Amino acid sequence: MTQDLNFITKTKELIDNLKSVCANYGLGNDGNEFKIITQVFLYKFLNDKFRYEVKKAKPELALVENFSKALQDMPEDDYLFLVNSLDANIPRLQSHQLISHLYNNQNKEDFAKTFDDTLRDISVKNADIFSIKSFTGAKDKLFDELSQYISDSSQRDAFCRALVNKLFEFSFEEMFEEKYDFFATIFEYLIKDYNSDSGGKYAEYYTPHAVARIMAAIMVTEPVKGVRCYDPSAGSGTLLMSLAHQIGEQNCSIYSEDISQKSSTMLRLNLVLNGLTHSIPNIIKTNTIAQPYYLNQKFDYIVSNPPFKLDFSDFRDDLEKDAFKDRFYAGIPKVPKAKKESMAIYLLFIQHIMHSLSESGKAAIVVPTGFITAQSGIEKKIREKLVKQGWLRGVVSMPSNIFASTGTNVSVLFLDKMADSAHIVLMDASKLGQTVKEGKNQRTVLSREEERQIIEVFNAKEAVEDLSVVVSKAQIAEKNYSFSAGQYFEVKIEYVDITAEEFQAKLNGFEERLVGMFAEGKALDSEILGSLKKLQMN
Template sequence: MKQDTQTIEAKTIGLIDSLRTTCGEYGLAGGGSEYKIITEMFLYKFFNDKFGYEAKRMPIYGERLSKAEKWDAEYDKFDEEEVEDLFSYLPGSVPKMKPHHTLSHLYNASTQGDFSTLLDATLVEIASLNEDTFSVLTSGNSKVKIFNGVTNFITDVHKRDQFAIAMMKNLASFNFEDVFAEKYDFFSRIFQYLIKDYNNAGGGKYAEYYTPREIATVMARLLVGDDAQLRGVSCYDPSAGTGTLLLALAHQIGEDRCSIYSQDISEKSSEMLRLNLILNGLSESLPNIRQGNTLLEPAHKEANGTIKKFDYVVSNPPFKLDFPEYRDTLASDGIRFWAGVPNAVKQIKPKPTMAIYTCFIQHVLNSLSSRGKGAIVVPTGFITAKSGIENKILHRIVDEKWVYGVISMPSNVFADTGTNVSVVFFDKSTMSDKVILVDASKLGEDYQDANNNKKHRLLDKEVELIVNTFRNKEAVDGLSVAVTYDEIKEKGYSLSAGQYFDIKIEYVDITEEEFNRRMADYESKLTEMFAESHRLETEILTQLKSLKFNS
């Protein structure tokens, strides 16, 4: 009997919690290895169930497996030739597993001794078998495999078998099959819960920056539309993190109608992005995922060495990051960084000062095709910059008519940055005659998350308000204004909605009698205040005169 989505979601979260609990029992809670263990075991279970689900639907062998009381027990009877033949029928995005790789086979071997070695060896074998499909490449084209084993993180070798058995027991009580028809909406919530304790800005120099899901949805809907019939389009994020923006974009377009490209310097983010793509049916895009420094070594290039162009580009880059070690290298590329590169700091400070986001803006613009559309998250101060690299960028995107909209978000909606942010929208086709500027800074509500941290979020009705106002280029009092490019130039290239709002003075008609009454009240109150003031002056002078010199 098929379970409802809420039930399976609750069970999935229960699986994640049980894996966390086991890690905690073996002293791994909060450690750098915890997220590796949990995500690897979670993904192994997903692979096992996904393989079984797809194998039972394949020609020839599917009927044999689906009619068996336990498909994995029947699969154990396959010889090597049958296994290879079954593999030939599977879609390229489906993980391949041999009979001795299945969870059932492993679980039955858990009491035979040295189980930790068997578990890790099995995970490594699965990774090698699926290397071409599920590996992520570094910018130097080194493959980062999907599994590396989990028990070596237990320092006490005598406890490794117990740990491995406990992990397998967690997996054995759960099945993913009921949700393989589910898409982004289900797995995005599961993914966020899975990584909630590991995706934070405390990870050192290259911290992970999280984009709230509702903001990602707004960006995707405004770039793509709600009823777009697109096919074969390319989507790129040069600072992808765990993929929130890319997944929202792919979901809006249709996962089967687009290819995903990304790069991120963080190893942890790249691993999580891989997991996110696998969970959401985008495994075919995994060869396009790169780990490395986008600005220094952009991985996606054309055959002639130029930057690859994409149909859609999204980014929520780090705003400030000191990079003196390669600043001059970037500055020498005057074509890609036409507005310049921030000056290098003389010494590294506790808080970075180099505005690296200005480099990402230029990279995003360079990565858009001639009719491409993009959106990037920036500190709100950028949209009114009067000097420096920021001002040069503003001049170019207005003069070229590349910018077609800006949304200034509420404070603290990006809780990880602590900075007021805006989203700037680009369209290289230069088809817009006006720019829509939305000031959403007063929208949203405060709330406390599960850890009692105060945060801010947009409500669903506010998301609809922003989307509809932006699309229709409506002028709404106190919220939005649609202005021409000439008007923007007259305002010193400012993209702040507030600078274009009309100042309105409200007049209220009153009678002469009401006017005289109000004036009498004001006079009476002022007289009382003046009298009190005089009394205090007199008292202060009296007290002053009473002071005597004490020899």
Template structure:
């Protein structure tokens, strides 16, 4: 039975724990990714006779597995990898990591155990069915590892990886998509590990012809492996410095490409060391000697065909820095080559924490271009550990806005070239000059503070809410004087008044209805998930449709609704789909034994435990959790358990209250106390002693009643445990009775559909709470006038004077 993808990733990441010893992430990633490569090509060779990678005898993962426990395991690994490299002309590519390095892997038994554990973990992974399309086990696992390696490598060593979210934006804004032909070319002149190139090419359903160049030898090798792992064995990845020694040339000119995506190192100071031939790249000006940002930009521009398009990640300085860069920027703008600029959030990238931008170049119809489309997307992100990360809604909004050239207040606009060329701007492209992304200032109204009332201008700013809830404003506000209104109800009653408003119920019902119609339209597609499903295409289809359906709904932000679905997809649905693809609907629904492997740090919290102690059986139900089975089939028994649980709580409370009443100093239970506690055993022991010594009847009676309360509590707990055990056993056995139709109903209707409905309803409630918070803020802000405050001050001064007089303090 397949594990969830997230569990498999955890297993893969656990393998890194076996190596952490004396290495940092920038070093041990080479070992992990080399093993991943050998395992993948070995598995693929077993099922794909047309595989472009030859796996020779003695050069496979099976040979590595056979070396487990060998004293010479490190040397044997090196020789196995060397055979594989020799057979495929991959010397100095897949053999970069030395598996016999005692400084990194330990000596003798330490190395033997570490590598044996490592190869055992990788043996659990099965890539024979992997399609390497970015939504399969291998593609996602590789992405998972690269993100973790980049996070742990730190600023100085994390530049090999461009976050996948940013990569998708670059691919989409240059126009790579369903219509892109397989023979069209995509090029990354500073390709690092190849993650950006692969994400760009993945946007073309039929693939693309891939070219790249990378300066760092180890990162170049990583990129070559990455290409093969993702089924792009014929990608042309060159080694060397793109600026001083470009590989893709034709005589004294650069070769040209259809699309270029690039995330070059920022502000390189030594970019021109050893530069002999500029290949015509500096026609529009030579970059400053100690800043190479424009060297990379101009290289990309020169490498574009006449209709070519490029998207380049650069520091914001390229938009406004002066001197030589002003000259270059001015000439490029006058030529119409700069199509757009997108400002991104800070701290997205692993090589730097500074905010970056995307500069989009487009040679097609450049002379006719009359403006630059700008987006300030700096505020749309989520925190993800030490870094910021773009959400699904941020990516979609950026791409939609740029592709359709949509102008949105405080977010995007088409800036005319005449405005950019104005002497006040002088071809400066700094985004805040043209887009004010700051929130409007919340102004205090002096007249309202003096005379009371809430300014109507503050209420007018909430017009989208009044449009959605037509009668609400007149229900909760009354006129005060021209330009000012009063709350007609107490501030504390605002929330309930809004929740009771017909408009709120109408909006919630409309949102629910849209989700119902949306799910009904796609239910058959979701029910048809099989081993041939492509998850990325599935979620793209249904999520885009949900976004489109909510676009005309007033007040609700369609991108927030979209994010609710995408978050659920990443958290749960993607794993569910993967399990169904791997094991079928019924197979994926079967319970499996929970993993409890402490050595590999893979101990799962079980969903259901049957039995107790060492004989307990622990189960995971990944697709259909027990709570879903109970709420669907056994809700009456669950209700009975809930009632009994409430009785247990009541019995426990009765014990605590009785002890609190009688265990005070000199109380009837004081003699039975031990360290401020009195258990049933202590009470029983004291009762026997009191009877033996013919103690006070009142104490004996009190002890007897306490024991009776303890017995009632124990009986209630026993009943709950017995009922819960019986229910757990019934639920476990019921999984075996589920038909495929049963499983589909549970997953599609009771899990996926019900969850999306709840999430969308929460979005309606959240925006309503925003309105509540604003009205309460305004109500409290202007509740007391200056006269009221003066009167209160006079009253307090009078009280102080009275107190002073009472104490005999003279005036």
């Protein structure tokens, strides 16, 4: 554990040092700082991963003093044989592309150009594995020409030297060797300054790890292999990572869609850090609702925390076409006369997810709690179909302010095409958690014990007073398809046995108090009337 914490501390120091370099060259809080930090961090990781895997394949290289020179001195055929023996998901680097080589040659002229050329070559060589595709199939670049973000060309060499010096200070290699599971902590620290709600049209929200863990642990209750996991609004991938950890990274493939380039970049880095490099080609930057890349594919597990409200009026009418009618069977929200940004786009994501489930598929979707009780409209049609089809496994209503960035109360909808329709779990966890302050916002935080309680009660299909009920699809139909646990809780009246004499005494006491109150009221009426008669106009 001490070694684990040591690695975490050193890695956080690296991130802070890279941010310090950006600040020293005028890029602190600049829009390009995000690109520089994430791309340099990715370069560092690919460098160290390559070194680690090569040393495993050829152990004698772990003993040499100058690793990059040892690679450089290898006959070309030997080098090609070594690289080709590596797993297909391992990055391919040349000796002159290693950080150690750049470090040893940083005082040469035009170092910024050497640095940019190195990253460009790595990007081209590794595009098939590490690039993100758009809806059209175009692939992004792994790395930009980072020196170009420094407007003063005379400072570019120094800027690139500063970055390389920070990257050279320590290695990830020991972390790969020990297989420490610390990357979730590192990733959260890395993105904390870059994953806030910017207020734009496609604002991104960070799903709390507690919610992600609960969703994964309820969805995956037994070992599975070779499954396909999907998130149609993936963001930086918190939900997908929790799901993959629950299943086992080696037992699943990740698929995702998201309209945000920033989120897609973060998700790529998250996959690399969490041993899911093989799934990077499945990350698609697209508008899932208007241009779904995976429209005709089905998935075993789907997780999603979709945007709740968003103006999609510019492509709303296109969704009425025949190509989309089956997918949006319950309807498409209309464009309001005012507040277009209030359009309930999450209703389209729910329908898209239902369309995308395999024959035995499971899904967990974060929805506004108002969805589970709406008396009519698209919401009611969706709930009705889920119940009639036998796809509803249950619902967990979360505490308020579980998300720091939104005050909307949320629930998690659990779907399962093989669900037990006689034992549907409805849970009201709104009273759990502790309120903490995060900056200007207040957020409710669940303890690990409360997380376990939610998971265990739900998976055991257990009815717990004031927390959960277990109902049948027929009972839900009787309640107008409400998914709110509170509407199914029993109203308990406590009875106390008393004698006839005690009952009469209590009744006499009530009568005496009422007579006294009536008398006081009559006296007060007389006093008010007397005061009114004394009023005079000056």
